[in-house]
Amino acid sequence: MPKNIACLYSGGKDSTYALHWAYLQGFRIKCLITLHPLRRDSWMFHRPCIEVTKFQAKALGLPIIYKYTSGVKEEELNDLRSAISEAMEKYDIEGIVAGALLSDYQRMRVALICEELGIKTYVPIWRRSQEDYMRELIRSGFKVLITSVSCYGLPLTLVGKIITEDILDDIIRRSREFGFNPAFEGGEAETLVIDAPLFNYRLNVYGDVVKVGPYEAHLNIKGVELERK
Amino acid sequence: MKENNLILRNCRYVLTFSPEGDLRLLENIDILVENGVITNIGKGLSKPRGFEEIDAGKHIVIPGFINAHTHAAMVVFRGYADDYELFDWLRKVWRAEERLDREIIYLATKVACYEMLLSGITGFIDMYPYYEEVVKAAKEIGLRVATGPICGFDEYLDIQDLDYKHYVPLINVHSLYALPIDEVIKCFDHASKRNFIVHIHVSETRKEVFEIKSRTGKFPVELMDSLGILNEKTLLVHLNWVTSWEVNIISLRKAKVAVCPTSSMKLANSGFTPILEFDSKDVAVGLGTDGACSANRLDMIEEMRQLILLYRHNYWDVRVGAKEAFKFATVNGFKILNIRGGIIAPGYKADLVAISLKSPWLRPILNPLSLVVYSACRSDVDYVIIEGRPTLTPELKEEIMYRANELWNKLEPKISKLWV
Numbered sequence: 115m116p117k118n119i120a121c122l123y124s125g126g127k128d129s130t131y132a133l134h135w136a137y138l139q140g141f142r143i144k145c146l147i148t149l150h151p152l153r154r155d156s157w158m159f160h161r162p163c164i165e166v167t168k169f170q171a172k173a174l175g176l177p178i179i180y181k182y183t184s185g186v187k188e189e190e191l192n193d194l195r196s197a198i199s200e201a202m203e204k205y206d207i208e209g210i211v212a213g214a215l216l217s218d219y220q221r222m223r224v225a226l227i228c229e230e231l232g233i234k235t236y237v238p239i240w241r242r243s244q245e246d247y248m249r250e251l252i253r254s255g256f257k258v259l260i261t262s263v264s265c266y267g268l269p270l271t272l273v274g275k276i277i278t279e280d281i282l283d284d285i286i287r288r289s290r291e292f293g294f295n296p297a298f299e300g301g302e303a304e305t306l307v308i309d310a311p312l313f314n315y316r317l318n319v320y321g322d323v324v325k326v327g328p329y330e331a332h333l334n335i336k337g338v339e340l341e342r343k
Numbered sequence: 344m345k346e347n348n349l350i351l352r353n354c355r356y357v358l359t360f361s362p363e364g365d366l367r368l369l370e371n372i373d374i375l376v377e378n379g380v381i382t383n384i385g386k387g388l389s390k391p392r393g394f395e396e397i398d399a400g401k402h403i404v405i406p407g408f409i410n411a412h413t414h415a416a417m418v419v420f421r422g423y424a425d426d427y428e429l430f431d432w433l434r435k436v437w438r439a440e441e442r443l444d445r446e447i448i449y450l451a452t453k454v455a456c457y458e459m460l461l462s463g464i465t466g467f468i469d470m471y472p473y474y475e476e477v478v479k480a481a482k483e484i485g486l487r488v489a490t491g492p493i494c495g496f497d498e499y500l501d502i503q504d505l506d507y508k509h510y511v512p513l514i515n516v517h518s519l520y521a522l523p524i525d526e527v528i529k530c531f532d533h534a535s536k537r538n539f540i541v542h543i544h545v546s547e548t549r550k551e552v553f554e555i556k557s558r559t560g561k562f563p564v565e566l567m568d569s570l571g572i573l574n575e576k577t578l579l580v581h582l583n584w585v586t587s588w589e590v591n592i593i594s595l596r597k598a599k600v601a602v603c604p605t606s607s608m609k610l611a612n613s614g615f616t617p618i619l620e621f622d623s624k625d626v627a628v629g630l631g632t633d634g635a636c637s638a639n640r641l642d643m644i645e646e647m648r649q650l651i652l653l654y655r656h657n658y659w660d661v662r663v664g665a666k667e668a669f670k671f672a673t674v675n676g677f678k679i680l681n682i683r684g685g686i687i688a689p690g691y692k693a694d695l696v697a698i699s700l701k702s703p704w705l706r707p708i709l710n711p712l713s714l715v716v717y718s719a720c721r722s723d724v725d726y727v728i729i730e731g732r733p734t735l736t737p738e739l740k741e742e743i744m745y746r747a748n749e750l751w752n753k754l755e756p757k758i759s760k761l762w763v
Contacts, residue, residue: 218586222552222562225584229553234613241617243660
């Protein structure tokens with residue numbers, strides 16, 4: 115019997131990749147769980163473009179548990195616990211797959227909540243080589259849109275672009291030169307997956323690039339449409 | 344003929360780390376050992392009178408392995424609890440262990456020592472009740488042993504003089520969750536006053552981390568550091584669920600680490616020690632088999648292979664390979680014990696293992712390191728020399744197998760009472 119699990123989903127490359135991995139490992143993904151933080155500086159959850167996960171859930175053909183959270187450090191853990199509990203009740207899940215890459219704050223908090231609730235955690239990209247991971251992501255057909263940049267060394271012109279192999283080569287070269295994480299684990303940039311091998315629809319995203327400072331810009335999303343693949 | 348004086352003649356290969364930390368491969372070379380210490384390595388060395396000579400022309404000679412974490416006497420529980428997750432496993436095993444007695448522990452450790460010897464292990468770090476029996480068994484076989492009283496189990500933490508030169512005294516603390524924190528602190532204080540190593544299981548499972556965090560608000564290593572009980576004499580075992588900031592604390596405090604990949608996988612503990620991060624921060628990571636109740640085998644060659652496979656399965660890259668596993672199993676084990684060994688170079692203790700190249704699974708000889716780590720098995724171990732004393736030789740092998748089986752014949756009727 116395959117194991118029923120839920121994916122802790124922010125819509126970015128890491129959680130989409132974790133979901134992809136779980137399918138390939140024979141898990142049965144029952145739902146996505148998205149936490150929408152009401153503060154910009156949440157410790158646990160990504161805020162930019164978080165509402166787009168509702169479209170991604172449709173593209174994947176999966177139900178979504180979508181919850182708002184204060185974004186206050188400890189309170190948001192309670193909100194996560196209740197979202198996972200809801201997934202356990204509704205979908206009988208036995209585990210969570212999450213996309214943490216290098217943040218032990220996220221990985222261990224999710225692990226401890228799941229321990230308390232008596233379910234397993236799977237973190238497939240944990241501590242993987244960031245360069246290898248990024249290359250694999252692009253080669254596997256993930257269309258990753260850069261929705262924000264906030265790091266010295268990354269050009270603001272990347273905002274709104276889909277990461278191609280050439281763009282990735284440039285990001286990796288710059289990450290070595292300026293010493294940032296090429297998979298943006300330190301929040302150097304945020305991403306949104308607009309197409310992936312398991313998506314039944316691709317997302318067409320419309321918006322404007324807003325420059326906030328000399329090293330910071332983001333995509334102000336005005337609309338999203340699903341297009342049948 | 345004097346004991347502990349010998350020459351290994353014409354070693355086909357010698358594979359070792361150098362004192363500077365590079366991996367070295369020497370060919371067709373002699374190793375001279377005087378009073379248990381390597382004194383010369385070179386071609387055509389003359390054999391002093393009375394020295395034993397071993398022909399290693401068809402062997403790869405490597406340093407002896409240190410089994411950095413085990414519960415040797417648990418060979419009596421081999422096959423007893425194969426399919427349980429750790430906490431169910433512990434419940435089952437702890438009930439059975441209540442019926443153990445001194446004699447069983449002595450006999451079981453002795454048979455485990457034979458098993459370890461047959462797989463090239465020259466020393467082991469042990470945690471089990473009645474440590475005097477463990478030391479007695481190791482002494483009779485000639486293996487190095489590091490063990491001592493278990494905090495909370497043994498009434499007295501003062502270590503007796505056990506009159507064995509290959510004994511390293513230490514204090515065993517099962518874990519932060521098995522006894523009150525006050526007791527743990529007391530044991531660490533006791534060890535620190537006597538400059539003993541403290542050997543402790545830490546962050547082995549997610550459940551353990553959850554319990555400690557709920558109880559104290561801190562992660563286990565964080566807690567130890569806040570209590571001032573983390574230092575260069577602390578040996579932390581497992582660390583499957585350690586956080587990145589705890590890795591930094593361990594490195595800062597110069598604590599040592601032991602990992603047991605087979606046991607961690609078999610007990611479905613998930614998580615895995617970030618060995619690459621530890622190694623890059625110069626934290627000494629040793630390799631252990633754990634007890635035979637969880638890992639079934641006391642076999643370091645197998646353990647090296649499992650370590651690499653587990654790492655690669657988890658992290659999907661090849662940054663940890665044969666070189667790292669070999670370092671953990673040899674040099675680092677000796678570093679943890681603070682013994683000048685684990686390296687084949689003049690001035691180092693002559694703990695040596697000769698692996699026979701006779702087996703067809705050890706051909707072609709493209710890369711001796713690869714053969715040792717990925718292809719060899721314990722049956723390929725021909726010679727084990729412990730501080731210059733040939734403790735296993737091809738001539739002795741059959742007799743050792745016989746003696747070990749005789750011990751089992753004695754043990755088996757005594758252990759049937761353990762099953763519950």
